[in-house]
Amino acid sequence: MTLEKVYEPQRFEPRWAEAWIAGGYFTPPEKKQDGREVFSLVIPPPNVTGSLHIGHMLEHTEIDATIRWRRMRGDQTLWLPGQDHAGIATQMVVERALREKEGLSRHDLGREEFVRRVWQWKEQYGGAIIHQMKRTGASCDWTRNRFTLDPGLSRAVRETFVRLYEKGLIYRGEYMVNWCPRCHTALSDLEVVHEEAPGNLWHIRYPVKDMPGRFVTVATTRPETMLGDTAVCVNPGDERYRDLHGRTVVLPLVNREIPVITDPLADPKFGTGVVKVTPAHDPNDFEAGRRHNLPHVAVIGLDARMTAAAGAYAGLDRFEARTRVLADLEAQGLLEKTEAYALSAGRCQRCKTIVEPLVSTQWFCRMKPLAEPAIRAVEDGRIRIVPESYAKTYFEWMHNIRDWCVSRQLWWGHRIPAWHCAGCGQVTVSREDPAACAHCGSPRIEQDPDVLDTWFSSGLWPFSTLGWPDRTADLETYYPTTLLITGFDILFFWVARMIMLGIECTGDVPFRTVYIHGLVRDAHRQKMSKTRGNTIDPLEVIEQYGTDAVRFALLRGAAPGMDIALSEERMASSRAFANKIWNAARFLFLQMEKVGLGQLPLGEPPREVAKPCAIAGAVPLEDRWIRHKLNEAAARMEQAQLSYRYHEAADIVWTFLWDDFCDWYVEIKKLRVQQGVEPRAHVETMAETFELALRLLHPLMPFITEELWQRLAAKDARRPESICIAPCPQPGGAADEEAARRFGLLQSMVTAARALRADNRVDPGARVDGWIESMSTDVQSVAASEAAVIDALAGGAFELNPAARPAGVRRAAADFAVGLKLSGAQIDSIRQRVQKRLAELEKVIASSRRQLSSGSFIAKAPAHVVEGIREKLAAYEKELAEQQAVLAELGL
């Protein structure tokens, strides 16, 4: 069972990824099993537009770390994977590919053929995503993989749409929507991103009818829309314009007479206090237009070109039209002034084209009635959002929610289940494709050409994937899901809608907890972006550092809402950690061979966190200590996992394995083996401890732990086939504070001794005889003499004598002074250390005493706090006495 000298993760990682899936460890049963907690989570389905980026890997690693830990904890665990058809995004990339490769537009192919092409794309890239996820060790149940356009999920979409329609929550109507002239579709408010950009505020004079020489000056950022003005508006309370009430103005360039209206729309403090009203091209004006029954004059069309209604400007692009309108106004002396003005332009989230507010007929979902129960669910804690600060963002948005435009003029997506009748003109909305109009019976019906917003189907994801609307066993068992891990960027797009639709459709919340992760940034905290060129390709770094190292590097920075700075250094040091573990195992295996120990017979996993070394009648201090440390690590791991502090989980295993296990425990065991007293027993305890440490680490670094565990543990009928399903170390083992304290003392003595040795080098005048060259020999030398530190502290060969402790400490100090022939300078050095500590102790003791004597504190502080301070004070005083004793010995 020798181990290759070099740690080469690429040699075993892909193999285990396949073996795990083949073993079926990630596929839980449909029915709930007695005595097991259910832990379920649905993946935020990646878009099928391309391959996964490092942000996905962070998300999947966080999910996987939790899922694997839950599985090892014994929970009935489901991680359901899948992909999203991502309507507009996917249609866009396929159209682009089509244009670039074949020079065709989707219209050249026709709807049916185009959709077929997108499916082809999906097969190719969806597969790539799955492959990538498997390679990162994601422990998904691939037998339950879902796609938002699967027949089952499509049925859920229809069911939901029809239900909402029947409840009057979905309606069709002519309203102002955000229109992307490039994508040629309506967009929801969320799909429009606002960017501030420099612009101008133009002041334009409109002549007032029947008042020669009287003009009213409006201020606008979009002069081209004036062609569609159907009123000008002043604030009713604005005295400056009282004479205009009831008047009519003549719209320049088109010479249309339009009324002056009074409406709060006009803010007297802004611009000139007069606003032009274009109901067809501005959301505010649209509303004002309804209030005042103004006609609509649409001068900009779906292609962002001026319509026939724009008269002389017809056919011009909207921005060309702006230039021309301004020039013409200027020529007529109607352009009063041009003022620089920063304005925020709404752009299409996908293609960055400036969206055009246009009036068109679309399908909408009424949100207020859906939002109310969703708000309550978070308020009353049925859903917990982590970090909590995002709950506030959630409430803010939900309280101001507006109706959702759900129809898209795309071809790729869920076709809206509505049929228009050529006979009576009415709409039939139906779960099944109808043969005839439900109102007049005419067979001349045609399905609505639009598809649904892609987020509509995503909003059903937690239950549509489990079989809803059928009452499947999966749904019964795994819904509501336990946890959702996702990014803040889709809190409104997705999370909020899942909560609303989940409650509406199933009557229950879709998940209990929402964990929001941060962004992966580069080494300098810059956002990653293709244009910056600082992106990290997961597969590339996996190839370079190994999956475990990349996962670990990500987790080392992961906590709720925290952005993560991922650098080459961090991945390199994580790989160093993996390498360290690899080599620890290598050493262990060599030792096991040497003492004639084969693989560890595991059998039933130990309930106790680690067994002590079976040496006749005595438990070596280091065994008591390492068990204590492992117990502590297991307990802290549970806390870290429960609060999603992955960075802490990573820190716990790092410190335990590297600092405690490798640097101290193994080094001391080397000595024990050299001492020759029952070496086999020592090696065996060491191996058992390591085995448990591997389990503790497995959720974070699944591959290396599996590889080593398989080699370490003998096949046995009772042994789990994979570490994936081996029980993890559970907290609750006996804490051994005494061993921890004594070992801590040993550590500080050894460290002090080493420092002295280093100092000694600098000062050639004072040589220390028999000093060791390195850590291992350090301990060896110390342990070699009967009076040396370990044994001194142990107060015997192996076991500590509690009563002998203070004396033991003094003895150790004396041994250092006498046995090691310390120079005066060196003794001074130790004295300084001790004195520094004494000063600290005195300070904290004085402070504690003062606190305890403070009447106001005693009165105000809770009893347990006071008690805690008393206990600490006692401990400080005890340590003070001990340190003083050390000082006295040194003073010899």
Add this chain to the structure above:
RNA sequence: GGGCGGUUAGCUCAGUUGGUCAGAGCGCGUGCCUUACAAGCACGAGGCCGCAGGUUCGAGCCCUGCACCGCCCACCA
């Protein structure tokens, strides 16, 4: 305009109910190729914990204000 987060060692970050919390990784300095690991080992240097007040016996930690940095939301023409 509203809201949220950040500011701790040269760099990237921990620090969970205020009291052994001044820490980690990388980097840096010194000494070690020691038969698990040089992707390593040992030791060390380095920080008015953004600034100014306040609460407290005691403040990276709580309160107030300020200064930068970042993010989200918003229909002010």
